Amino acid sequence: MNPSELxxxxxxxIVSRFTKPTAIYxxxxxxxxxxxxxxxxxxxxxxxxxxxxxxxxxxxxWGVYDVNFIFFIGISxxxxxxxGILHLLHVEWRKxxxxxxxxxxxxxxxxxxVFILVEMGRLDRIFNIFLHGRIxxxxxxxxxxxxxxxxxxxxxxxLALIKDFALLRDNAELKISRLQRFFYRKxxxxxxxxxxxxxxxxxxxxxxxxxxxPLAILxxxxxxxxxxxxxxxxxxxxxxxxxxxxxxxxxxxxxxIIAMWVFRKFYSLEEYITEKHFKYIGTILLVLAALYGYFTxxxxxxxxxxSQSWELEVIYKLFDFSDYGAWFYLAAFGGVLIxxxxxxFPFLRSINSITIGSVIAVVCMWIKRYLIIIPxxxxxxxxxxxxxxxxxxxxxxxxxxxxxxxxxxTFCLFFMIFIKFIPIIPVADISxxxxxxxxxxxxx
Amino acid sequence: MKRKTSFQKNYNIMRLPKNYLIILxxxxxxxxxxxxxxxxxxxxxxxxTYVKLTNGTRTFALTLSARIDDKRVNIEDAPLxxxxxxxxxxxxxxxxxxxxxxxxxxxxxPEISIPRDKEGYFTFEVEYAGNQTVNKASVSIxxxxxxxxxSYFEQDTSKNVQVKxxxxxxxxxxxxxxxxxxxxxxxxxxxxxxxGGEKTDSTGSVTVQFPKNFHGDTxxxxxxxxxxxxxxxxxxxETVKDYTGLKPLILEPKPKRGLGDTDxxxxxxxxxxxxxxxxxxxxxxxxxxVIRINIVxxxxxxxxx
Numbered sequence: 001m002n003p004s005e006l007x008x009x010x011x012x013x014i015v016s017r018f019t020k021p022t023a024i025y026x027x028x029x030x031x032x033x034x035x036x037x038x039x040x041x042x043x044x045x046x047x048x049x050x051x052x053x054x055x056x057x058x059x060x061x062w063g064v065y066d067v068n069f070i071f072f073i074g075i076s077x078x079x080x081x082x083x084g085i086l087h088l089l090h091v092e093w094r095k096x097x098x099x100x101x102x103x104x105x106x107x108x109x110x111x112x113x114v115f116i117l118v119e120m121g122r123l124d125r126i127f128n129i130f131l132h133g134r135i136x137x138x139x140x141x142x143x144x145x146x147x148x149x150x151x152x153x154x155x156x157x158x159l160a161l162i163k164d165f166a167l168l169r170d171n172a173e174l175k176i177s178r179l180q181r182f183f184y185r186k187x188x189x190x191x192x193x194x195x196x197x198x199x200x201x202x203x204x205x206x207x208x209x210x211x212x213x214p215l216a217i218l219x220x221x222x223x224x225x226x227x228x229x230x231x232x233x234x235x236x237x238x239x240x241x242x243x244x245x246x247x248x249x250x251x252x253x254x255x256x257i258i259a260m261w262v263f264r265k266f267y268s269l270e271e272y273i274t275e276k277h278f279k280y281i282g283t284i285l286l287v288l289a290a291l292y293g294y295f296t297x298x299x300x301x302x303x304x305x306x307s308q309s310w311e312l313e314v315i316y317k318l319f320d321f322s323d324y325g326a327w328f329y330l331a332a333f334g335g336v337l338i339x340x341x342x343x344x345f346p347f348l349r350s351i352n353s354i355t356i357g358s359v360i361a362v363v364c365m366w367i368k369r370y371l372i373i374i375p376x377x378x379x380x381x382x383x384x385x386x387x388x389x390x391x392x393x394x395x396x397x398x399x400x401x402x403x404x405x406x407x408x409x410t411f412c413l414f415f416m417i418f419i420k421f422i423p424i425i426p427v428a429d430i431s432x433x434x435x436x437x438x439x440x441x442x443x444x
Numbered sequence: 445m446k447r448k449t450s451f452q453k454n455y456n457i458m459r460l461p462k463n464y465l466i467i468l469x470x471x472x473x474x475x476x477x478x479x480x481x482x483x484x485x486x487x488x489x490x491x492x493t494y495v496k497l498t499n500g501t502r503t504f505a506l507t508l509s510a511r512i513d514d515k516r517v518n519i520e521d522a523p524l525x526x527x528x529x530x531x532x533x534x535x536x537x538x539x540x541x542x543x544x545x546x547x548x549x550x551x552x553x554p555e556i557s558i559p560r561d562k563e564g565y566f567t568f569e570v571e572y573a574g575n576q577t578v579n580k581a582s583v584s585i586x587x588x589x590x591x592x593x594x595s596y597f598e599q600d601t602s603k604n605v606q607v608k609x610x611x612x613x614x615x616x617x618x619x620x621x622x623x624x625x626x627x628x629x630x631x632x633x634x635x636x637x638x639x640g641g642e643k644t645d646s647t648g649s650v651t652v653q654f655p656k657n658f659h660g661d662t663x664x665x666x667x668x669x670x671x672x673x674x675x676x677x678x679x680x681x682e683t684v685k686d687y688t689g690l691k692p693l694i695l696e697p698k699p700k701r702g703l704g705d706t707d708x709x710x711x712x713x714x715x716x717x718x719x720x721x722x723x724x725x726x727x728x729x730x731x732x733x734v735i736r737i738n739i740v741x742x743x744x745x746x747x748x749x
Contacts, residue, residue: 141716148723156728162737188736190741197737204733211726218719 004193007119008430011167012429015174017267018419032409039406042120042399051121053399059384061376065119067369069409072112073146073223074244074365077252079105079153080216082284083160087209093280095429096272099422100259102157103191104252108416109150110367111407119404133435139226145219152215156208158187162201166191180421220244227372233314234376237303243295250288251365254339254358257281259415261355265422272425275351280353286343289361293336298331310381317375324375326366335364448510485574487508488519491583492570496590500554504585506570508546510578518546519578527569530561537568564588564613585679586733590621594681596654596669603654607670607683609644620648624672628652629683631667660690 046053058061063324079102086094133140146398168174169181176184197443227235237243257278264273265371300318303311318328339357342348374394384392394406491507504526508519526537537556540548552558558566566587574580593608603663606627609621624644628638640652662668665688672681 088474144716144720148720152723152727155727157736159730162734181615189738190745191737192741192744194740194744196740200733200740204730204737207730207733211723213724 007167007427008104008171008173010431011164011171011423011427012173013244014272014425015425016169017269018424019175020106025416029413032413035409036406036413039402039409042402042406045273046118046121046399046403047123053089055120055396055400057391057394057396058387058393060374062119062377063394064370064396064400064404065115066373067366068242068404069112069119070223070369071251071366071374072407072411073220074248074251074369075255075362076105076108076112076149076153077216077220077245077248078256078278079103079156079252080149080212081249082215082256083156084209084213087205088213093276096269096274096425097256097260097277097281098429099160099257099424100263100425101361102153103159103418103422103424104255104259105153105159105417107411107418108255109153109412110414111147111283113150113383114402117185117405130433141222142219142226145215145222147217149212149219152208152212156205156212159201159205159208160426160429161422162191163193164426165189166193167428168423178211199441209361214407217245220248232376233301233308233311234318234372235298235380237398239295239299243299245320246295247286247293247365247368250285250292251362252362253281253285253288254365257285257355257358260352260360261358267424269425272430278351278354279349282343282357284348284360285354285358286340289336289343293332293340294427296332310379313379314375317379318371324371331364331368331371335361336367353371364400455739467514484575486581487579488522488572488574488581490524490570490572490583491582492568492586493674494568494585496679496681496682502554502558504550504552504568504570506540506542506548506583508542508548508572517532518542518544520544520546521573522546522575522578524548525571525573526552527571528558529567529569530559533559534569535559560614573653580709587679588677590624590672590675590678590681591618592626592670592672592681593666594683596685596687598670602656602682603653604651605640605668605687606649606651607644607672608647608649609672609681610648613676620646621678622646622648624648624675626650627671627673629669629671630655630658631669636669654687656679658690659693660663660688662693662695664688664690666690 014329048317054063054065083098083101086098106285120126129140129143133143157361165184168176168186169188191201222240223239227239228237260277260281261267300315304315313369317323319325324412339361342353343355378393379391452501464738485559488508490508492507494513495503495505497503506513506526507525508522508524510517519688522542523539524542528535528537535558537552537558538549538550550571551675566589566730567584568587569584571582572578574579589612591612592611593610594605598604607626607628609624609626610618611621612618620642625641626644627638628640631637639655639709641654642650644650658666665686668687670683672678674680678722
């Protein structure tokens with residue numbers, strides 16, 4: 001069997017696994033759709049009644065929506081950093097998991113900013129951001145940076161997909177609709193694996209890999225500067241940008257591991273996503289957990305030791321079990337130590353334990369983002385006097401929780417839709433890798 | 445485990461109403477007690493301070509409160525009447541209600557004529573008529589009218605501020621006030637800065653040194669304030685005067701920052717534009733590579749026929 005036939009055979013094998021209708025797929029599709037519909041109802045409620053239906057008030061003007069925004073932008077790092085760095089370093093084992101990482105990036109960068117729009121309210125005035133945007137505001141930098149990041153992520157994903165689009169275009173065995181085949185033909189850009197085309201595509205991919213890494217760092221740095229440049233306790237920190245970047249790569253890697261586990265489990269991809277992938281990515285997660293723990297310790301130690309009264313107000317809220325203590329210790333210790341223990345000790349290390357560690361890391365990273373935003377906003381400089389409790393203390397409403405659930409459901413649903421049209425395993429790349437391996441073994 | 449006998453059961457059942465009876469008796473006793481306290485009228489505390497300002501306006505700062513259960517409670521929305529009186533006349537200067545803090549301030553303009561007694565003193569009376577729960581109350585203030593005259597002068601290298609305190613009788617004749625403590629201040633944005641305080645000498649004047657190296661505002665001006673503070677005989681008397689010719693305050697230009705300023709530092713704008721342009725130019729280049737891939741493929745297809 002020639003390499004092209006082998007690639008087509010592999011393509012049929014993979015694509016048919018994803019296109020085959022299953023009860024679990026249908027069930028999950030319905031559940032996620034219902035959650036999204038309910039979120040839409042919550043959103044309409046918010047549009048009709050105004051922001052009063054949320055828990056946000058005069059003091060806590062950023063709530064769960066912002067937490068979700070930072071969280072989703074954070075997990076987008078999976079594709080940007082993992083895929084980008086591994087591509088630049090020509091790491092061969094990356095190939096089966098790289099598509100999942102790139103898809104996480106694109107989907108999360110689409111969903112994340114939607115939360116900002118939801119939070120802003122008065123969407124009829126959205127054009128004012130563009131009409132009266134102030135270039136000196138980090139918020140506008142964020143809008144520009146995220147738009148650029150999204151464009152580059154889509155382009156990066158597209159470039160990686162060209163070879164597979166060409167395979168899908170040329171495949172006669174798969175049942176593909178005429179419309180779908182038309183799109184595959186257009187998107188494949190007449191790619192036929194010619195040496196010149198290969199060279200051009202490789203160059204394009206290398207450029208995008210090199211660009212997407214600093215761009216991702218820039219996006220999260222800008223996000224961190226929105227906080228860091230505001231003189232408020234818990235925010236005004238010089239290490240916030242690298243701290244945010246590390247936290248983002250950490251959570252992105254954890255989400256990648258979870259996604260790898262889900263696809264491996266439900267689509268029997270053991271042949272492609274092996275234990276080796278979990279161990280390698282798990283090791284990256286371990287290093288990131290240690291780095292993230294170091295940054296957390298450094299951040300809170302300096303603030304606590306500095307003993308500035310306003311800063312201490314927030315610190316004590318975070319340390320106090322009657323306030324945010326339980327959440328803080330869970331996020332600071334649980335989110336770092338549990339993944340490190342589960343991955344660090346060889347006798348505990350397995351596909352399932354690495355995934356459990358990743359789930360804990362992801363949950364803790366969401367909590368951590370909550371703890372960055374809310375306690376600080378609940379601690380204004382001027383003492384609170386004659387203010388209703390709910391005006392100074394934040395508690396997310398059902399509308400906010402519904403939209404949060406809607407965001408997560410949309411993330412999952414986008415994946416479920418994409419895998420019907422795009423091979424989740426880069427077939428062409430894997431076939432090329434096998435071809436190269438066979439060639440080398442023949443030579444030897 | 446011991447089983448309860450029927451006697452014990454009965455005993456427990458019987459004990460319940462007995463307990464209730466005791467509770468009821470206590471409740472009635474304490475209830476009567478409360479009613480008795482509630483029936484008594486509360487005795488309010490009425491406070492009044494008199495302040496005479498530079499322009500001759502007289503202000504009365506009034507407070508009305510009561511002590512209930514060892515706690516000070518402000519009485520709000522209570523009507524207070526301020527009278528000026530002598531042996532024969534009682535003139536109503538004004539009626540005003542207390543605010544949420546139990547406070548009220550009445551300002552009496554200088555053109556309003558106030559009767560004096562035979563000795564030339566002013567007597568003011570503040571009255572609260574009371575209501576169903578609070579007793580009536582009154583307080584009177586006996587004041588000899590005093591005024592302050594403030595001036596400043598330089599002697600050798602030091603700057604001095606002098607205040608002359610004098611009493612004014614009903615015919616407008618002034619007499620010096622010796623031995624009266626006078627406080628000296630400079631007006632700040634939110635409060636007063638005290639720079640001296642002494643008693644007047646036999647001529648009724650007192651001089652204090654103005655603080656060295658004290659800057660004025662951007663035009664070199666400060667506002668001097670001199671006060672006789674809460675004096676038993678004169679109340680509070682205040683006078684103000686502009687002091688010019690001080691070293692003007694030179695405001696440091698605010699450092700320009702991006703956030704919160706109307707004009708961002710240009711280097712930031714340029715850096716941002718260069719970075720973004722760099723990224724977008726690369727994106728365009730990559731798109732051109734995709735087009736080239738397409739062209740190469742089309743050429744190959746043409747060659748194949």
